[in-house]
Amino acid sequence: MDGAGREVTIDAEPQRILSLGPSATETLFALGRGDRLVGRTDWCNFPEAALEVPSVGSLFPPDYERILSTEPDLVVMIEGSVDVRERLEQEYGLTVFVYAPASFEQLYAQMVALGQAVNAREAAEAIVAEIQGEVDAIYAKVLPISYSPSVFYQVWPDPLSTAGPGSFIDDMIRIAGGSNVAGDADGPWPVYSLEQLLAADPAIIVAGSEAMAQDILTRPGWESLRAVREGRVYGVPNEDIVVRPGPRLVEGLRWFAETLHPGLFGQ
Template identity: 30%
Template sequence: MVNSLMVQYFRRRLLVTLLSLWLLTSQVQAQDTPTARAERVISLAPHITEMLFAIGAGEQVIAVDNASDYPAAAQRLPRVANYRSLNMEQLLALQPDLVVAWGNAQQQMVQPLEQLGIRVFYSAPSTFAELGDELKQLGKQTGHELQANRVAAAYQQQLAQLRDDYQGRSAVTVFYQIASIPLMSANNSTWMGQAVELCGGVNIMADSPAPYPQVNAEQVLAQNPQAIVAATAEELAHWQQWPAMEAVAQDHLVTIDADLLHRFTPRSPDGIRQLCQQLDKVRVAY
């Protein structure tokens, strides 16, 4: 009991010391311009980590979140956060000059950092077009504007080519399954819903008021989609108990690479193309 109290005491003292250090230096940091090159960057989401490495800022990234696994170099970096929480002591000890967080999802979590004078950039692309803009913004933050502009241009060119390739294709009704327990889907405001639409698919949950609605199997059966999409065959297996469903009867249970399609990154066009090619196979049957 005594040892536990001592550990808690010293942990609090360490945190107070680190906070004091940041308070003393915050005035100096506040003098920096908003676009000053950040040399010590912490990423708090996998898609952010990918973007930073893609624009050439990988060597400036000093820590990431638990889920950042691409590129391989990111796997060797310290982990200071998960989706819902920060290791504040470890993060402050690393003395970042820029923390990149995931929009509204992490805003409340990182607000104390802003109050300490640490620069925070919020990543919040909601459309494919906005991702190109955000790549350029990160380029300004990290001093890699030239490479960021090149990456953004290549990304936008791939998207334009996909739109040209799949514009006017015959419609395919799709149920996009995000999770199986509970059964979850995505409406057309999400990245996955936008991808289905770009590929000429008709998302049966497109107009759901929730971005990621929880649904039941009966709702899907009533819509009888021509294809069901999920990340793995295991997640699709439970649909086999309804062999009369169109997607099951025609063997149109489609898998995609979730890392490519569920993360908004310069690799997203590869995931979209994979989905489009899968839906093209479904079209052949009609």
């Protein structure tokens, strides 16, 4: 079962894998299948060895000629491109596996499923066990604490957008002992008005980069926010560790936990 809830039939162990998503590329390398990659997107930049794999360009829009030139026997891609997936399957007859976890529970299941698809189930189960152990340890540490700071995560400043339910960031904030002010939004990446933000008045604001965090501290109209007044505005040191659903996500969770509860983690 892939990330789109489909049964994917793979007749033989894939030898030529095309990755159309950074998270898929990272996961395939972690599974020991990086040497079978025949193509990647421009966004697939980790691990460093991925840069040696030929790029087929961007997925938005896709370059079908370059994609087909890789002659893949398996395509692993993200779910946000249903039209591309259907064309690859129906028009070009390619086998496509969707890798699109949006929570740690989904990550565990889909990583094992991808491992099964590329004959690396044992490696996938070992990685999942390691990630799950770290996640459980962090959660156990913050669980007894009654203080659950309200958090706003800025994805983009204009239009102001955030992370809502169905996003990995929402899951991370919860596990790290925080409360996402956009936790009841309509979708995973909603637009959020300044009026909504002022009403929520979060204790902590997190931005996708250090530069955006610095901008927030001097942004007109935001000076009355509690997080700005108290200097509790933080930039993720590397946004990839909180937005790419792969093996490095536990680093992002650890960063969130240490940022939300610095005394607990000796920061």
